[in-house]
Amino acid sequence: MVLCAVRQHLLRGSRGAWARFLQRQSRGCVYSSVHGFQQEEIREKLQAFPGGSIELLTQESGLAVLTINYPSRMNAFSGSMMVDLEERVSQLEGWTDGKGLIVQGASGTFCSGSDLNAVRALSNPQDGMKMCMFMQNTLTRLLRLPMISVALVEGRALGGGAELTTACDFRLMAPGSVIQFVHKHMGLVPGWGGAARLVRIVGSQNALKLLGGAVKVDPELALQIGLAEEVLQGEGAGTPLQRAENWLSVYTKGPAPVIQAVKKVVLSGRELPLSEALKTEKDVFGTVWGGPANMQALASKSKHR
Numbered sequence: 127m128v129l130c131a132v133r134q135h136l137l138r139g140s141r142g143a144w145a146r147f148l149q150r151q152s153r154g155c156v157y158s159s160v161h162g163f164q165q166e167e168i169r170e171k172l173q174a175f176p177g178g179s180i181e182l183l184t185q186e187s188g189l190a191v192l193t194i195n196y197p198s199r200m201n202a203f204s205g206s207m208m209v210d211l212e213e214r215v216s217q218l219e220g221w222t223d224g225k226g227l228i229v230q231g232a233s234g235t236f237c238s239g240s241d242l243n244a245v246r247a248l249s250n251p252q253d254g255m256k257m258c259m260f261m262q263n264t265l266t267r268l269l270r271l272p273m274i275s276v277a278l279v280e281g282r283a284l285g286g287g288a289e290l291t292t293a294c295d296f297r298l299m300a301p302g303s304v305i306q307f308v309h310k311h312m313g314l315v316p317g318w319g320g321a322a323r324l325v326r327i328v329g330s331q332n333a334l335k336l337l338g339g340a341v342k343v344d345p346e347l348a349l350q351i352g353l354a355e356e357v358l359q360g361e362g363a364g365t366p367l368q369r370a371e372n373w374l375s376v377y378t379k380g381p382a383p384v385i386q387a388v389k390k391v392v393l394s395g396r397e398l399p400l401s402e403a404l405k406t407e408k409d410v411f412g413t414v415w416g417g418p419a420n421m422q423a424l425a426s427k428s429k430h431r
């Protein structure tokens with residue numbers, strides 16, 4: 127009883143703490159009206175460039191699969207797909223049973239970046255920056271989802287597609303696949319947050335090489351510099367998606383509140399100054415301490431031999 131009351135108290139505190147964490151991180155977004163960003167205005171502009179879709183499949187197991195689906199354009203992002211992605215991320219934010227997410231492209235290739243037809247039509251710097259803010263907000267929220275995310279890279283991840291892979295916690299690559307920040311060849315730099323995230327994943331030296339050289343990163347190089355976690359080898363061991371699901375299931379085994387808490391403490395450690403991360407960790411700890419999984423483990427006197 128006492129433990130339950132304490133837990134309720136901590137839970138209330140924790141909800142506040144998590145809300146505070148998100149508030150500090152602008153509710154998971156980087157830009158708001160304070161920065162002159164009008165979400166509805168840019169949504170309307172983006173919707174004027176239709177084509178393709180972003181599909182979300184949630185499973186009872188707590189795993190979801192997000193598919194970038196525009197095969198006739200090598201899964202390039204049309205304007206309406208950018209809006210779709212934002213809506214799917216909102217759905218995932220409200221999915222209380224979620225533990226893991228796989229982001230993939232349809233028809234055996236990941237994503238060839240932004241749709242060059244839309245890019246041409248939005249080529250003035252103001253519109254370009256608004257699109258950029260919209261995508262940065264969405265990809266930041268994707269990375270901050272309280273579930274463990276994996277980009278399953280088959281075929282090519284180019285430009286914005288390469289940036290999208292960095293908005294996941296892990297990258298798994300199929301043999302023969304390529305991640306390439308082709309921006310320099312387009313007279314650009316990443317704008318969807320891909321450079322900032324890449325530096326954190328592979329370090330600034332490697333990031334400089336990948337962006338400066340528009341290097342074609344194959345699975346071997348990706349493993350070597352820590353961009354990819356694993357190469358999904360093995361004919362006959364299921365489809366790449368099944369192999370990615372198997373890989374992820376090792377880390378998502380267990381009750382949703384515990385897996386979500388794992389992601390939250392790592393996320394706050396990654397994003398906050400140490401003293402703030404420690405406070406958030408204490409608050410998240412309060413949500414699982416004395417919780418059902420904790421009580422069950424104590425009752426079963428589980429050993430970890």
Ligand SMILES: CCCC(=O)SCCNC(=O)CCNC(=O)[C@H](O)C(C)(C)COP(=O)(O)OP(=O)(O)OC[C@H]1O[C@@H](n2cnc3c(N)ncnc32)[C@H](O)[C@@H]1OP(=O)(O)O
Binds near residue numbers: 200238286316317318
């Ligand atoms: C901040 C964001 C920055 C960015 O993302 S900028 C965009 C970066 N991406 C690119 O420049 C990719 C350009 N595309 C390519 O290099 C090649 O199409 C690619 C992906 C290597 C595939 O080459 P192939 O296998 O030879 O196939 P293909 O060229 O015939 O392409 C098949 C159809 O897909 C289309 N496509 C591919 N990437 C696209 C894109 N990003 N935007 C719009 N359409 C795109 C391509 O035009 C072709 O269509 P169609 O059959 O000619 O009607």
